[in-house]
Amino acid sequence: MKPPETIIAISDPGEIDKEQHNKGDRINIWISNLFALIFPILMIVICTQVVFRTLGRSEIGPGNQAWLDDFQWWLYGAAVLIGIGYAISTNSHVRVDIFYDKYSEQKRQRIDIIALTWFFLPFVVLCWDVTLSYAITSIIADEGSDSPNGLHNLWVLKLFMNLSFILIGFATWSAYVRRLSQATKPVIWKQLLYAFPATLFIINLIIYYSFWWVIYLISEQGTTTRQVGRHEIFGDVNIFYWEIKYTIIISIIVTVMIIGLARLLDLLKQDHTDTEAT
Secondary structure (H helix, E strand, C coil): CCCHHHHHHHHCHHHCCHHHCCHHHHHHHHHHHHHCCHHHHHHHHHHHHHHHHHCCCCCCCCCCCHHHHHHHHHHHHHHHHHHHHHHHHHCCCCCCCCCHHHCCHHHHHHHHHHHHHHHHHHHHHHHHHHHHHHHHHHHHHCCCCCCCCCCCCCHHHHHHHHHHHHHHHHHHHHHHHHHHHCCCCCCHHHHHHHCHHHHHHHHHHHHHHHHHHHHHHHCCCCCCHHHHHCCHHHCEEEECCEEEEHHHHHHHHHHHHHHHHHHHHHHHHHHHHHHHHC
């Protein structure tokens, strides 16, 4: 007979180490469990489509059920995107590292922290950035299905895809903070410092879009987005053998300042606590 923990792991990974989950983990798991209801609906839709095809209501003619085909992809896409965050929160994703389970807990903590914030989270932020224009373009064009009888308002799915990366990023950060809290006190400056690549990337996007919108709004009427993107603030500067964009240099300076300020505030808070204690 399988031990209880194994049975739970098979039935609900969200129950494993539940006592260690922080508020962010619990929120993400709750949302994921809610979206899990999509799968029985997807199964019903697939079975319905099979029945229709069997009865001769094929893809051509008045019996065209192309909207069911589209609906299947909508449901499947939404469930999979939300499932990514669930896999991160519950550590139920597939690992290709065959050595991980044999490492000490301290070493696994370091691997998880580096993997989540130095590799995965920057990728998630990049996906959000890329799919943002993808979604906006679809909304402006009021994009629909390729089939006349398909599901229209395809922009809803593309907008959802962009928003889902925010949830995945939230799940990744929550899992990172949980793993960090097992090694040290996860104060803000440590969270930002140990996740430096992701922190820098996010701040760089904020700075880039802030500059972009300010330049766009103060430019003369008729200025195109291409012209805004060619503004000198988005240019490069030569530093030794490298060409580095001005926005990246600004982002590095701002990131270091924010981490330093967070560190200073933490020290002041500690001094205040020690003063009250004495």
